[in-house]
Amino acid sequence: MSDQAIDRLTRAVVCCDEDEALQALAEGSGLGRKERETGYTTLHYACQYGLSRLAAKLLDEGASLQAPTRDLILQNTVVQPGGQTPLHLAGRAGEVEIVELLLSRRADPSKVDVDGFTPAAAALQHKHQALASKLAAAAGQVLPSEEQLKSMAALGAEEGRKRAAQQLEVPDSLRHVYTLEKVWTREECERVLASVNEAAASGAASSLAAGGRTTSEGWTTDRHAAYATTDLPCRAVLAVDGWVRASLCERIFPRLAERHNWTPSDGSRLVFRDLFFVRYSAAPGGQAGLALHRDGSIISFNILLNEPADFDGGGTYVEADDRAYAIGQGDCFVHSGKLRHGGQPITRGERFVLVGFVDVLDPGELPELGQR
């Protein structure tokens, strides 16, 4: 899940609400957001979903006809290869009206995705024969035969497996974990923790929990589907959200950038994929630890908010090192999200941490205003 605020147009488009999306556009919403993880623009969604009035309006406003998507990877499998243009998606979906619109606006019908599929081949693969012929004619190409299509698909699947496996590999520079000491002072930790508990008690989290499920003290328990933590998103803690983000950008990001040689060294290419507070409790029914998992982020970190004397056990367990790392209050433990790790169970007391998942944008892809 991304921590970025989602704008009105993007929300309407992903929900397939064409009228609301048109309204947002008419009221000057701009073109919406390009999803960092998938590369989808609002035009990709409009074309895939067959929202032709919206697609036309987005094109009038200057949406890119050739923006490529990224690989969609689910459970280690490429479920849709990257390099899909809006025309590919309309072809795959069999959206005749959209294909005609895109061609009339000069979309390139000979562009190929990462598996070498043109929009025509993509349409054929999804059994839209007539549309495939129309697209092939527009490109001045002949359609691939059934045989050719099969071998392209097999080759694509093979290459996709390699790319998916690569995604899980931990780059050498990210194999080692480390601790940044005293990122926050004791007073800062205490102020943050007090605000977090106040926000939890006032019900700030209930509207953000996927199923609306919270503990009796107001912490959410179902935000992370596979590895549920008892947590509270940072953005729900209005009293400190801005301060927390600004202080991390200022105190942590430059140090991460420098250590991993991510230029520029001020860390301006680093963004939060997610930022949330976690509460561990040794009390019956509380969450004492967190099972082994990966976070999906390039870098993850956690900052201990209370004192180590408040609990026994705890720390972040790192499978590759077969040990749990304990840190002091205000210290920041850093590891690659691709390394398998977990929250070592506590056996007494409570442990509060701020957890951050960090991504590195491609060079030139600076974060949009207010998106960090």
Ligand SMILES: O=C(O)CCC(=O)C(=O)O
């Ligand atoms: O509790 C910890 O030290 C790790 C937490 C964690 O891995 C997570 O929330 O993803």
Ligand SMILES: [Fe+2]
């Ligand atoms: Fe984690």
